[in-house]
Amino acid sequence: MFDVPPPLRSRGMDEYGKTWDLFFKYHKPLQAFDIEELEITAGEDVAFAVAIMRCGSATFSGPPEQGGFLFRLTIGLRKIDGAWRITHEHHSVPADD
Amino acid sequence: MANQTLTTSAETEIRLIVDSWAQAMRAKDAAGVIAHQARDFVQFDLAPPLQTVGAHPEGLQGWFATWRGQIGYEIIDLHVIAGDDIAFCHALIHLTGSRTDGSESDVWFRNTLCLRKTGDVWEIAHGHESVPMHMDGSFRAAIDLKP
Numbered sequence: 001m002f003d004v005p006p007p008l009r010s011r012g013m014d015e016y017g018k019t020w021d022l023f024f025k026y027h028k029p030l031q032a033f034d035i036e037e038l039e040i041t042a043g044e045d046v047a048f049a050v051a052i053m054r055c056g057s058a059t060f061s062g063p064p065e066q067g068g069f070l071f072r073l074t075i076g077l078r079k080i081d082g083a084w085r086i087t088h089e090h091h092s093v094p095a096d097d
Numbered sequence: 098m099a100n101q102t103l104t105t106s107a108e109t110e111i112r113l114i115v116d117s118w119a120q121a122m123r124a125k126d127a128a129g130v131i132a133h134q135a136r137d138f139v140q141f142d143l144a145p146p147l148q149t150v151g152a153h154p155e156g157l158q159g160w161f162a163t164w165r166g167q168i169g170y171e172i173i174d175l176h177v178i179a180g181d182d183i184a185f186c187h188a189l190i191h192l193t194g195s196r197t198d199g200s201e202s203d204v205w206f207r208n209t210l211c212l213r214k215t216g217d218v219w220e221i222a223h224g225h226e227s228v229p230m231h232m233d234g235s236f237r238a239a240i241d242l243k244p
Contacts, residue, residue: 092227
């Protein structure tokens with residue numbers, strides 16, 4: 001996974017799980033991500049989804065305004081034994097500098 | 098087995114496209130970069146805006162003009178997941194070179210490409226490039242990270 005905060009990448013479920021520690025440290029209950037735009041392109045056993053997401057204002061990372069901030073999300077999926085599994089996530093905000 | 102053979106062949110095709118695309122980036126060849134993009138290509142770029150749709154050769158050319166000579170554009174750890182007609186791949190890119198303002202660039206960033214096959218041709222439908230953002234309240238772009 002390529003996440004919004006560092007590190008550059010996380011590989012495997014152990015590293016992925018650790019990335020949520022930072023988020024939940026500042027995350028208040030009942031605040032969630034909103035999907036603003038979503039486009040899914042699916043084949044028989046490989047698919048990808050492209051989204052614009054909103055992160056709620058009640059997180060440490062969000063600006064103080066009610067609106068939170070927008071970020072980009074790309075997800076890659078594979079069908080494994082009949083079930084779709086996410087094998088790649090890329091979250092980001094554009095770099096201002 | 099037949100399916101496995103197809104997938105392996107698709108992966109080889111996609112690696113060739115990624116190689117060709119990266120070579121066009123190094124050579125500052127905007128037409129070569131755009132040649133692999135789908136008509137409705139959606140780009141999440143390193144810099145704002147949040148997203149762009151369609152080809153923007155003038156934006157690429159403007160960015161190319163900020164580099165002296167060839168651009169160092171090394172693709173590291175390319176992973177390709179390919180079905181018969183839908184695929185995605187991800188890699189780290191090491192961007193290096195001299196800028197026209199006299200500075201030297203040396204940045205690692207993340208790249209995800211999503212492709213679909215139209216007829217016999219793989220097209221890049223979506224590209225997502227980014228650096229992490231420091232979530233320490235500063236919102237600084239993390240351009241100094243190394244793998």
